[in-house]
Amino acid sequence: MPAPIDVYFWPTPNGTKITVACEEMGVDYNLIAVNIGTGDQFKPDFLAISPNNRMPAIVDPDGPDGKPISVFESGAILQYLGRKTGKFYPQDERGRVEVEEWLYWQMAGLGPMAGQANHFRTYARQMLADQRNVAYGAHRYVTEYQRLAGVLNKRLKGREFVAGDYSIADMASYPWARGMAMLNPGIHEGFDDLQAWIARIGERPAVKRADEKGKELVNTAANAGAAGEQARNVLFGQRAQR
Secondary structure, three states: OOOOEEEEEOOOHHHHHHHHHHHHHOOOEEEEEOOOOOOHHHOHHHHOOOOOOOOOEEEEOOOHHHOOEEEEOHHHHHHHHHHHHOOOOOOOHHHHHHHHHHHHHHHHHHHHHHHHHHHHHHHHHHHOOOHHHHHHHHHHHHHHHHHHHHHHHHHHOOOOOOOOOOOHHHHHHHHHHHHHHHHOOOOOOOOHHHHHHHHHHHOOHHHHHHHHHHHHHHHHHHHHOOOHHHHHHHHHOOOOOO
């Protein structure tokens, strides 16, 4: 049996992509907490794996040619796991291109816009005295997220999944769309196909297992958590490191 893959994780949408993929693909893995509220992502040992100081990242002890390999960036990790297992990532070129189009669409659009929308709606209100900037930022990113949600809803009309069969493209977008729905009730109003897709994927046993493991990890790390202002400074007070 191959050695387990180490998954450096915190239960954000990007982290959840990887645990869902591991559960769906039947990958044996160890969860290693990267508590982004306490600054674990800036520790030198993690920097050696993820130069951008962001989780998730993985270390596969049984990489190419049987040698260890580390992979950072959630999209790259999904592709690596799909190639390694031969699951949820088509082998034929046309099918693979279709999946990659929607994977990169999520990486470049849906995720960043959802993240910024939630930042301005949640954190910026507490951090900025100039509420005009907060209102503009919230409007800008929420509006763009809703445009993207409309694109996804249209794509899903008459389809069960984003790109043919269930794939890493669904695993990439699902945590972000679900998270936006949870934090912003009503944001998907009128997007019936998108809402049905979120509900459909949420009922998959592998997704439920991934969610449960994420909750367990947070509960285990709770005593090490940073609260309030300290956590915000860690998350949003970052500068370039020389």
